[in-house]
Amino acid sequence: MLNNYNSMAQPLWQNGPTPGAFYNFTGGQQQTQKLPKELTAAGPFGTKRSTSSITTGSSVLGIRYDGGVMIAADTLVSYGSLARYQNILRVFPINNNIILGGGGDFADIQSIKRTIDQKMIEDQCYADGITMKPKALSSWLTRVLYNRRSRMNPLYIDVVVGGIEQDGTPYLANVDLRGRAYEDYVVATGFARHLALPLVRERKPKDREFTAEEASELIRKCMEVLYYRDTRNMAQYTVGxxxxxxxTIDGPCKVSENWTFAATIKGY
Structure with a gap:
């Protein structure tokens, strides 16, 4: 009987909340212990930043033709060597004049896309009838990415910007994580720089631009080559x-796979 009395005298719930109070999940009624300042303060060289990409998108290919631009990218986002996310769009419409294709760390691509969207909203709020053009966006991106690089906290991205200028001429450019940019009739990121650029350049007519049909066929051929040769690509892709x-964003399209040649590969 005495033992039962002693047990009833003890609180039924140690460290539980008092009636009407919030529960402290980290330690009941005890205050959360704070880490020593020396463990949370910046080191002698500043706050540590991420130094590598985590979830990455591979190649992006852009081709300028006589009436506009086309930008293509597969829908795979890899987690290291794991084909983790297989239905992710990496080509985005910015407005009626601009499309953007992103390669590199996908979290950073999402971050810069949100920043661009906010800038589009700010431009609309002026209600002055002026919309951003692709060359202006490309120049603005060089400043943003160079600023992040100079603060030792870069966005690990490699983007392709394309669209139609005020006078109706097509524009296509590449901007990398250091803010470097160049303009050409064909630009690429990732392994497409090594595998797709030569295929496009050897088919470029000397006296004219590509037609829309030629550009579309080159996109299809290059995405097929990238699927076979780049281990971070997949058969599904979209074209802006x-x-x-x-x-417009077309797709997802599928590469026509043909693995009959695999039986002839020896020595691996």
Whole structure:
């Protein structure tokens, strides 16, 4: 009987909340212990930043033709060597004049996309009838990415910007994580720089631009080569098209796979 009395005298719930109070999940009624300042303060060289990409998208290919631009990217985002996310769009419409393709760390691609979207909203709030053009966006991105690089906290991205300028001429450029940019009739990121650029350049007519049909066929061929040769690519891809009619995202498209040649590969 005495033992039962002693047990009833003890609180039924040690460290439990008092009636009407919030429960402290980290330690009941005890205050959360704070880490020593020396463990949370910046080191002698500043706050440590991420030094590598985690979830990454591979190649992006852009081709300029006589009436606009096309940008293609597969829908795979890899976690290291794991094909983790297989239905992710990496080609985005920015407005009726601009499309953007992103390679590199996908979290950083999402971050810069949100920043661009906010800038588009700010431009709309002026209500002055002026919309951003692709060359202006490309120049703005060089400043943003160079600023992040100079603060030793870069965005690990490699983007392709394309669209139609004020006078109706197509524009295509590449901007990398250090803010470097160049303009050409074909630009690429990742392994497409090594595998796709030569295929496009050897088919470029000397006296004219590509037609829309030629550009579309080159996109299809290059994405097929990238699927076979780049281990971070997959068979599904999307194509962004920007011309005088506006911007559209076509797809997902599928590479026509043919692995019959695999039996002839020896020595591996």
């Amino acid at each position: 098209v920007c011309n005088a009619s506006g911007t």
